[in-house]
Amino acid sequence: MDIVELCRLALERVPAYGDYVEKRCGRRPEIRSPEEVKSLPLTSKADYIKAYPLEALCIDGTLRGKHVLCRSSGTKGKPFFWPQxxxxxxxxxxxxxxxxxxxxxxxxxxxxxxxxxxxxxxxxxxxxxxxxxxxxxxxxxxxxxxxxxxxxxxxxxxxxxxxxxxxxxxxxxxxxxxxxxxxxxxxxxxxxxxxxxxxxxxxxxxxxxxxxxxxxxxxxxxxxxxxxSGYGSTDFGSLGKETPLSIAIRRLLHERGLARAVLGRDEIPSLCQYDPSVFHVELEGEELVVSRYQAVPLLRYRSGDRASLIAYGEMMERLASVGVDPLRLLAERGGDPSRVRDLPFVLVWGRIDGGVSFFGANVLVEQVREIVEGQEAFRSCCTGQFQIRKKEAADLDPVLEILLEPRRGGEGDAAALSDLMASCLAAASAEYAVVREKQGSKALPRLRFVDDREMFGGTKFRYVG
Structure with missing residues (x-):
């Protein structure tokens, strides 16, 4: 993908983007090289997409020629529609x-x-x-x-x-x-x-x-x-795909316990390959930032996902350094190493803000925070500090766990609060409402009151509200 040409197109033909850049940079810069792209401000759904009318976000400021609208989740029950x-x-x-x-x-x-x-x-x-x-x-x-x-x-x-x-x-x-x-x-x-x-x-x-x-x-x-499987979102489409090679790598990490030696962490992330001719990706800290040509062009768009980017050669060197060869495993298990493409890898570890994907629905920190802070049943027994986790039960069911810090004087009724949390999440998220309807009791969050040591003493949690 020609990232320079994409920047020029967005600055010249997307009304919202030109205005957005002018307000943050004081002018519309002329982008002449890929290196200069980093001078452009980051965008996100909150401060860019939701700040402008839908037409202004589109190429040429119109919905004409955009043949379908596809929805993504909203934080307050109101979805956003992406033209295609x-x-x-x-x-x-x-x-x-x-x-x-x-x-x-x-x-x-x-x-x-x-x-x-x-x-x-x-x-x-x-x-x-x-x-x-x-x-x-x-x-x-x-x-x-x-x-x-x-x-x-x-x-x-x-x-x-x-x-x-x-x-x-x-x-x-x-x-x-x-x-x-x-x-x-x-x-x-x-x-x-x-x-x-x-x-x-x-x-x-x-x-x-x-x-x-x-x-x-x-x-x-x-x-x-x-x-x-793969990695993507409604916002920017399917960015990465599991390939026989990336699956072979995950199998080696899993079967031989090599995750920490190869990736520096004990957990095994979603691991896909992506095509840089279609997506321009970078990291801002640990957050994946995506640029892509589409009906609503995205420039330096914050995905909200914590990720790592590893070049093909570097990944193969890391694996070789611990004595394993994924191409050999691929051949041993019926694959054809000659069909492997030397595409880079995107590793996704989870949401930056600590939200989780649960039965395909995004459960966002903002949604949980509004419930914990806004519902009297929670305010009366909780300090407002919370932590969201998704776990895997012994039967492989996903479990949505929410840890709460109790106020002095006692804990609330966890079962009643769980029902209330589920009802409020369903009202805030059409995605979760579908999950609750289809999964019944499996969709109920498991609420636990925990002390400071469990809430703050670990290193694996992603967010404390």
Whole structure:
């Protein structure tokens, strides 16, 4: 991507961006080299996107030519809608085809696809369904169904149709995909005979999760091709993708306990490769900053995610220094090292502000803070200090845990406060409201009152309110 040309386009043709830069720099600078891009101010949803009318954020200050609007979550129950250019979606069918042909040989074998993502105006489900439908029309070899978040219907469709095809791919969020496969296994559906694959979105998952789902589908635990995810957002699209190489690296870190030796931390992050010809990325401190050409061009846009960027050569050197070779593991597990692209890696560790993604819904610090500070039931028993965590239960369910510092004089009723927190989050976030409806008691946050040592003494938490 020509970052200099993108800067010029935004300064000249995006009314909001030109005004934004003038107010912060006192003028519209002329950007002549990639190095000068760093002289431009950072942007974010709060101080740029929400500060201007939607049309002013678009190329040429108009919604004309932007063929669809896709929603992202809002902090107060009011979503933001991102316009899309046709060229942002034209690549989708081709990208899906290359992925499915490499993994399932769709050019020669008929394939069944089940889209169990949120539909309507949610971009992940709509873009995936749109791309697959176009692929089916243009190239054939594919039949799809779109049960959305109705997991029982998804299992019904697997039972009715998966056996009629030579491969089946399920598009979903990690917790929903696990539920669908476990319900299918409980019905004794022959998942191994379906030659299944998963394409996941919305949040990360552990290698224990990969082990479990591979067993359900009839694969070896360490299979590198059956489960693929990525990194992105509604704001700027799909930035990174898990590749057989990046999965091989995660398997080495997991199976041999090498995370600290290679990455300097015990936890294993989301680990994807990205294409610098499409995205310009940088780090501001630990925060990933993204620039991209789209209907609402983004320049030095703060993602809100804590990340690391590692060049291909550096990653391979780090692994070699501890005596492991991911290309060798890739070959041993049925991959083709000659197809590996030497693309850089983006490692995502979590949200900068401590928010989490839970069953595909973003639970933000601001949302929790407003509830803790605004609801009398919380004010009467809590100091206002809190911490958000997402944990993985023994059964692999995600758990939303909120730690609270009690006031002197006693703790509140954790069960009642949990119900209140869930109700308030559902009112503040359409995404969480869907999760609460679909997941029931699993969506309830687990509230715990803790002392100063647990609240402030650890190093793993990301935010204390």
């Amino acid at each position: 250019l046709p060229e942002q979606e034209r690549y989708v069918a081709d990208w899906l085809y290359s992925d499915l042909d490499e993994a399932f040989s769709i050019s020669s074998r008929p394939l069944f696809a089940v889209v169990s993502l949120a539909l309507g105006s949610w971009i992940s489900g709509e873009l995936t369904s749109w791309g697959l439908r176009n692929l089916a029309v243009q190239r054939g070899g594919l039949t799809l169904v779109t049960p959305g978040l109705d997991m029982d219907e998804a299992v019904d469709m697997l039972e009715a149709f998966a056996g009629k095809f030579e491969g089946t791919v399920l598009y979903s969020y990690p917790p929903f995909a696990r539920t669908i496969l476990e319900r299918a296994a409980a019905r004794d559906l022959p998942l191994a005979a379906y030659r299944m694959g998963l394409r996941l979105a919305g949040e990360g998952y552990s290698e224990r999760y990969r082990d479990h789902l591979n067993r359900l589908m009839g694969y070896d635990e360490g299979n590198l091709h059956s489960i693929v």
